[in-house]
Amino acid sequence: MSEFDYDLFVIGGGSGGVRAARVAAGGGAKVALAEESRMGGTCVIRGCVPKKLMVFASSYREGFSEARAYGWEVEDGEFKWPVFRERLHEELDRLEGVYRKMLDNSGVEVFDGRAVVTGAHSVKVGGKEKTAKHILVATGGRPVRPDKENAELGIVSDDLFDLDELPETMLIIGGGYIACEFACIMAGLGVEVTQYYRGAQILRGFDDEARGLISDMMMEQGIHLHLGSDIHEMNETDDGRIKVSSTAGQDETFDKVLFATGRAPNTKDMGLEEAGVKLGEGGEIVVDDYSQTDVPSIYAIGDVTNRVNLTPVAIREGMAFVETVFNGNPTPVDHDLIPSAIFTTPEYGTIGLTEEAAREQEAIEVYTTAFRPMQTAFAQKPWRVMMKLVVSQESRKILGCHIVAPNAGEMIQLAGIAVKMGATKEDFDRTVAVHPTMSEEIVTMREPIRTS
Structure with a gap:
């Protein structure tokens, strides 16, 4: 009989953690998984999936005029956000159910609650301590607000999917892919979008010619893109809107302000450093090529390691972890040439x-x-x-x-x-x-x- 409650305890119910748990359990390991929020993680619940559905929704607006050019007698439609939002949440509920069913069918014991690491082989969840031969941390990341006065007046990407109504005007702060994606989405849904980015060009780190073309096309869509600009001051008006002064000297008022200025790994107050796990300057878990931390029994995959923050990469890292730890086949993660x-x-x-x-x-x-x-x-x-x-x-x-x-x-x-x-x-x-x-x-x- 094992000296531990489980062979593997996974913290985090996103795509990477769920895949690792299912595959390990399928190979005969006794596995538990804890998730404090909704099963499916960032990608399924508040990231890739709802975002892509919003991309689809936003694409129809331009289609009406295009259809007329091809001879169709159609009028511009009116987008009904409450109708879409209800259907969106129905789909997210369905997908969460799929994830839970997959775990159940694999024999993984699920804990709906926050788990913290209490030692090299132990975690606490629901007020009870559980032991495991191996612990896998797959808690992902979260959007962060900048350290600015009145930053709480703004929203982050997680909040977009729960808006009661679409704003007429929105300011988006940031120039990374999340900021640019939502600028295009909201503009496509009929919102008047302004975007501030403090850099010289959006999408830093990507090909210069490509990002220059995207910048041009975004402005062609009516997005008011201000480069070399950031929020200097923001305050709430008497009618509940947000007045913003920019570093470029502009004063404008918006219904909503969206901060898309970065994400942080979910490692805060998890007991990791107390257990001997090394964290990087940004709070990310430091791992080797096999996703192993400084504590041999504790591993980490996905955005919480801040290597390549993409869902398919987290899934690959989860598979490599199982190969390495449970199948006796040490498998480094291949982060080269990722589309x-x-x-x-x-x-x-x-x-x-x-x-x-x-x-x-x-x-x-x-x-x-x-x-x-x-x-x-x-x-x-x-x-x-x-x-x-x-x-x-x-x-x-x-x-x-x-x-x-x-x-x-x-x-x-x-x-x-x-x-x-x-x-x-x-x-x-x-x-x-x-x-x-x-x-x-x-x-x-x-x-x-x-x-x-």
Whole structure:
């Protein structure tokens, strides 16, 4: 009989923690999982899934005028936020039920409550201490408000899905992908959106040409994007709105202010440091290539480690953890060449190095094209898209692929397979184009526009 209550105790019911718990239990381990909020975590309940459903909802607004250009007799519709919100929460409830059923079917014991680490092999949940041979922390992250006076007047991304009504005007603070995605979403739903970002260009860290095009297209949609600008002061007005003074000297009043200025790992008051687990400067759990902490029996995966904060990565890390700890097959996590998408309008799909990063690494060739896609050009819309390949002069391998276009997330998933396999520019050139599509441009660019 084991000296521990469980072989594995997972703290956190997000995608990574649930996958690790299910797979370990499926292999015969005795597993428990604790979640203090809703099963499904950030992605399912207050992140990727509800956000993408809002992306879908926001896309129909432009579709009415486009349909008329194609001969359809349609009038602009009116978006009913309460109708959508009710349907949205029904779907999130359904998905949470799916997660719970998967855990139950796998034989995982679930605790609905906050768990804290009390030792190398122990946690406390619901006022009771439980022991486990291994502990896996998968508590994710949370949006944070900036350290500004009256910051409590603003909301964060978690709050968006529960709004009683859509505001007429909204200020979004930040220039990362969350800020830009919600700027496009809210504008698509009919909200007048202003966005402040203190940097020189949005989407810092991504390819310069791609983020420049997205910035242009966001402003084309009517988003009032102010670069080099931040909140200087904010106060509530007598009618419950928010008056904002910017660092650029502007004074404006908004119905809502959304802070999308960063996220923090959920490690506060969890007993981790007391148990010997090392935390980084941002509160993230420090782990090795196998997701193991300084305490050999305690592991961590997902956003709480602040490595690559993407749901599919957390799931991969959970699978690698099970392989390493329970299947006797030490498996490091592969964080190289991860495709990702930003669901702005238009979308941005990317894998590998930016042109700027690749140029610092080695001699490269850059192939790029920007054009008006057939569907929206016919409707006399100004939208432009971009395809870019960054190629090593020496090996001819594709070092980076960047797509700014409708459904770029779908395209980059397939392009990502080729890049991950080590495809060369000549491999792309040998591939016959699918015509007429936007994506055919990725295999028809013959001459580099820049070399360095």
